[in-house]
Amino acid sequence: MTTNRSEMSRLEGDTPAQRLLALLEVIAGKDQFFTLQGxxxxxxxxxxxxxxxxxxxxxxxxxxxxxDGRHYSKGSRLRRLAESLLLNDTVHGARHAVLRKLVDDVGESCNITALSGGEVLYLDRVETSAPLRFYLHPGSRVPVHCSASGKLFLAQMAPAQRRRLLNEMSLESFTHNTLVDPEALEAEIEAVGRQGYAFDDEEFLPGLLCIAVLAPNPDGPSNTGLAIQSPIMRMTRDKALECLPALQRAAEQIAAINREALSDVAQAAAGER
Incomplete structure (x- = not known):
């Protein structure tokens, strides 16, 4: 088989440690199990x-x-490392300010999320001052199939990648609204992909309604979700849709912060050459 020269270049390094890190970088970009021979x-x-x-x-x-002893996948330490980077990145303060402004605008709790394996990881959260609210702190996790952000992350995937992920999971039913039938879930994900936003309508916690969008990424799939959460006694689907423009504006602002941070990294790397 012909050697992939671009992959070889990524594994070059002056020391064994550098080459090991280069191999880990290649592995981190994989979305499926792999073998030694592969x-x-x-x-x-x-x-x-x-x-x-x-x-x-x-x-x-x-x-x-x-x-089976032949296939490898990402280990728990590598996942913890990725999550720590997401939770403690340098743009946290700027994104937190956007999140706080969104809470002020809509009057409900809001959070920023990312996909981590088969779960949605809460990177940041600002609570409403309203007396009745659900407490979900940064670092909390929600299964991807019953999360508004999770449905959006799933909608970005190729069908084969999505099937692999969902087949490895137990589609647990948390409430009477949780979608556990694969065909029903697939239909919901297809609708989410078309409309660009998603609901969690008491699918994870009874009495909790959530609407979410993704921070747009022109270079590929986004791994930044932004969501509004509220008790159903204060929020309906129609009222949540009234909040959608504010949610989308905040998502655009967070996307701009992400792009600026990546640009700064690129400029710093160029200056070191």
């Missing part, structure tokens, strides 16, 4: 060398071996 064909590295590198990553908890 990585040999993809990178062109000698099989003994690659086997030793994968063993090092597995021993450190960055990778884990699947039940």
């Amino acid at each position: 990585m040999v064909e993809e990178t062109g590295l000698p099989k003994p060398t690659l086997h030793r590198m994968l063993q090092q990553l597995e021993t450190s908890g960055m990778l884990q071996r699947e039940a």
